[in-house]
Amino acid sequence: MSTVVIAESLDFFAPLRWLRLGWQDLMRNPIPGLAHGVACALFGAFIFWLSKDKFWLLTGAFSGFLIVAPILTTGLYQVSRNCTTGRCIGMTEVLDLWGSLDGRLVRFGLLLSWAGTGWVLTSAAFITWVSPVPVTDPVSFVKHVVLADSGMAFQGWLMLGGALAAPVFASSVVAIPMLVDTRASLHEAVLTSWRLVGANPIALGFWAAIIMALVGLAFASMLVGLIVVVPWLAHSSWHAYVELTHRA
Numbered sequence: 001m002s003t004v005v006i007a008e009s010l011d012f013f014a015p016l017r018w019l020r021l022g023w024q025d026l027m028r029n030p031i032p033g034l035a036h037g038v039a040c041a042l043f044g045a046f047i048f049w050l051s052k053d054k055f056w057l058l059t060g061a062f063s064g065f066l067i068v069a070p071i072l073t074t075g076l077y078q079v080s081r082n083c084t085t086g087r088c089i090g091m092t093e094v095l096d097l098w099g100s101l102d103g104r105l106v107r108f109g110l111l112l113s114w115a116g117t118g119w120v121l122t123s124a125a126f127i128t129w130v131s132p133v134p135v136t137d138p139v140s141f142v143k144h145v146v147l148a149d150s151g152m153a154f155q156g157w158l159m160l161g162g163a164l165a166a167p168v169f170a171s172s173v174v175a176i177p178m179l180v181d182t183r184a185s186l187h188e189a190v191l192t193s194w195r196l197v198g199a200n201p202i203a204l205g206f207w208a209a210i211i212m213a214l215v216g217l218a219f220a221s222m223l224v225g226l227i228v229v230v231p232w233l234a235h236s237s238w239h240a241y242v243e244l245t246h247r248a
Contacts (some may be wrong), residue, residue, distance in 0.1 A: 010200040014243060015207040022236025025080045029088040032079050033231025035105035040072065041226040064116040066215060070172050071109040073234035077177040097180070104179050104186045114174065119164050126157055160169065170197040170210055177241035196244050207240065
């Protein structure tokens with residue numbers, strides 16, 4: 001089994017390098033990435049339609065997207081890995097990866113799905129509990145949650161989200177590309193991811209903030225931005241993995 005060497009004291013601006021390299025991969029081989037982006041945007045539109053009069057549910061569903069998105073873009077790590085050798089691959093190879101039904105990826109995907117579902121239900125229950133009236137649209141969410149008289153409703157919602165998102169991010173930031181790149185066990189990949197976060201908390205905290213900001217902007221663009229943001233972040237995440245670990 002490959003030995004993973006952990007990068008120590010990564011500089012604060014490393015995530016900007018990952019974004020630059022990820023953008024280069026997207027421009028070099030855009031079709032698989034844009035296909036993933038369109039699929040995510042259409043799925044987001046479906047969720048919006050499904051929950052259009054239930055903003056209390058929609059809020060949790062969209063924020064839960066951050067939890068499950070890494071497993072949805074697994075094929076793009078394969079694209080970036082091949083780009084480093086100068087070989088561009090298409091959707092056929094990406095679908096082959098999915099068709100392999102790698103048990104490690106399937107198990108991790110199920111775990112992330114359960115975590116995302118747990119957050120959607122928790123978010124919906126919390127918003128329903130703290131709001132004196134039904135939250136059916138963004139205006140009522142801002143009025144009765146963000147600007148609630150107690151001043152703690154929105155902070156509490158953010159704290160709940162952070163309590164779930166932090167361990168999920170720590171578990172998956174490197175684990176999924178590592179599972180694509182190596183034959184490491186799921187346990188080893190997740191443990192490596194946690195070790196990386198412990199060794200580089202500032203740089204990876206900055207990376208998490210960048211991810212949230214870009215996804216937030218994509219949502220603000222009526223989901224159109226997801227077409228580019230999803231593959232860009234996926235390719236960049238591959239380069240995060242490459243810089244943060246290497247096999248000896």
